[in-house]
Amino acid sequence: MNSGFKIVRRSPEWTGTWGKQMKSVCFKTLKNNQKLNHFPGTFQIGRKDRLWKNLYNLMTKFGKKEFGFIPRTYVLPQDNKALRAAWEKSSGKARWIIKPPASARGSGIKVIHKRTQIPKKVPLIVQKYISNPYLINGSKFDLRLYVLVTSFNPLRIYLYDNGLVRFASVKYSDDMNTLADRYMHLTNYSINKFSTQYTQNEDAEACQGHKWTVKTLWSYLEGSVNVDALWESLTELVIKTMIGGESPISQLTWANLPSKYCSYELFGVDVLLDENLKPWLLEVNISPSLHSASPLDLAVKGPMVQNIMNIAGYHIPNKLTASQQAETLQKLGLEASADLCYDSRLYVMGLSPEEKNKHNHFIHLDDRDVYLESILSDLTPDDVRHLIQYEDELTQIGKFEKIFPTPDTHYYQQFFDTPRYYNMLFDAWETKYHKDRSAGVQLLESLCRQKIHLDISNIESRKSLVS
The missing domain is CATH 3.30.470.20 (ATP-grasp fold, B domain)
Structure with a gap:
């Protein structure tokens, strides 16, 4: 409310909501310009x-x-046999904590040391205390x-x-x-x-x-x-x-x-x-x-x-009339040609054939030095979109500390189940510009003045993408 938003109870025109997690398929009902405080599958x-x-x-x-x-955790009932073996190995001297798998606020949690204290035929987590x-x-x-x-x-x-x-x-x-x-x-x-x-x-x-x-x-x-x-x-x-x-x-x-x-x-x-x-x-x-x-x-x-x-970067909904937008731009001291409202082109999910080829090329590289040298040399429209979203976030982090990506987090890339093109891109960006972000921002600004970030021509269906 302090930011000029209005709380609505029932309306299809909402821009954001803060609420409980919902089933993954329900996210498909969102409009492109609606923002939720959850990801599917968390x-x-x-x-x-x-x-x-x-x-x-x-x-x-x-x-x-x-x-x-x-x-060490055992998921019951499927891990009953393994838990019994661990219990016998400890000769009954170990302490365990039992928890419902999806509870919160301490509901159903207790510390035990006897197997008879475990409820029967109930989904449970049994964890070493x-x-x-x-x-x-x-x-x-x-x-x-x-x-x-x-x-x-x-x-x-x-x-x-x-x-x-x-x-x-x-x-x-x-x-x-x-x-x-x-x-x-x-x-x-x-x-x-x-x-x-x-x-x-x-x-x-x-x-x-x-x-x-x-x-x-x-x-x-x-x-x-x-x-x-x-x-x-x-x-x-x-x-x-x-x-x-x-x-x-x-x-x-x-x-x-x-x-x-x-x-x-x-x-x-x-x-x-x-x-x-x-x-x-x-x-x-x-x-x-x-x-x-x-x-x-x-x-x-x-x-x-x-x-x-x-x-989170909530955008103004694309509902302003031309006169309203002109008046607002004037108050903000921005150019009359600027676009204040949400633009779906900034967040498109697909890739062009050229972008898809670039992804495929880099995710098959094993040598970090090779992609550090070349992945930024020819930024695609999709690259630019991701990087400007990232740099925009960094201007607003306040008391949050960015812990991934950093110039040192490439160490963690070995733990991903498959190579991620974007993580490579951001690794190279951090390595090159972490000491002087203004140089990176100037590069992005020059590309945006050319409208490269808004080029979504030849975008293929995301279902066909590899990375």
């Missing part, structure tokens, strides 16, 4: 069973050193990180510089007899707020109560912990988690979105630190709560929401 990382399956496949291929940041958490003031805690993805292919990830630290309201004990105490072993705010020992924290900068900001945590740890190295390990965890769902999400996006304009997504990534400060991924929320019940919540989420809306 349940691939938002559901605990799919998250485990996707990351376990990568762990099997690349090893625990790269992808061993999620606790991290029993050596890093403690502050004797209590365990987790981190809620906020991750914005504006595209999966090419992959573009932004990590917010602040987040929430949620403490258990009862001091931690590893005694087996305490496992039933949800206020001790679970860190969910929606659970602990009902504890008689829960203390509200109204001050975003205070190290008090059972909820802090991530920035406050860094201040508390400074001097005793290498905070920069810890942030780097959290960044790596986030990137690899998103890569875990990249392939199926890209496929469903390609099949169901009418336009590249239509989607972006905010994820809530929950992480636990063990006593060695190793981050463990607990879960990924595809509809993280943005309720601001306290000044602390508002201090984190208020600026974040503003940044998200700016990065």
Whole structure:
């Protein structure tokens, strides 16, 4: 509303909506100029069973050193036999945490140490419990990180510089007899707020109560912990988690979105630190709560929401009359020939035969040095469209940090199930222009003045594309 938009309840003329995830095929009902806060298929990382399956496949291929940041998980009932073997191997001394595969806010979660405590014939996640958490003031805690993805292919990830630290309201004990105490072993705010020992924290900068900001945590740890190295390990965890769902999400996006304009997504990534400060991924929320019940919540989420809306880049609907557009352009001090409104040509999904040939050529190159040298030498209209969307986003990121792509993220390309042309393009762009973005922007501006980015002639059906 502060940006001049109006909330509507029922209307086919809406430009954007913030709501729950919906089935992938429902995205086909969107108009080209309508934007949703989800991508098709993000349940691939938002559901605990799919998250485990996707990351376990990568762990099997690349090893625990790269992808061993999620606790060993068993999906019941299909993993019953494997769980029984693991249980017997631990001689009943291990602790496990059981979770419904698609729940949120701590619903149905509990810590157990007996197999008889597992409900029968119910879909469940049984996960190895991290029993050596890093403690502050004797209590365990987790981190809620906020991750914005504006595209999966090419992959573009932004990590917010602040987040929430949620403490258990009862001091931690590893005694087996305490496992039933949800206020001790679970860190969910929606659970602990009902504890008689829960203390509200109204001050975003205070190290008090059972909820802090991530920035406050860094201040508390400074001097005793290498905070920069810890942030780097959290960044790596986030990137690899998103890569875990990249392939199926890209496929469903390609099949169901009418336009590249239509989607972006905010994820809530929950992480636990063990006593060695190793981050463990607990879960990924595809509809993280943005309720601001306290000044602390508002201090984190208020600026974040503003940044998200700016990065998402909502366009003015193509509904202005010629006189209205001329009047608005004059007020903004823009040329009378400028076009303020949404232009579907900027987000077209197909490729021309020439663009398709360029994609096919580069995805079969094994040598990074070769594509760094040549992929930017003759930018196609499709290349230009992607790059101007990217550079536009970077002018609006505010307190978000771009973590993919960067000049160093080419390391992660080995983990994608197939080479991605756009990731190569962005890798080359970052390598060449990250120290002087203005030079890259000037190049794009010169191409746009020639209207190259609006050339959609000879576009082929996206169904025939390879990359």
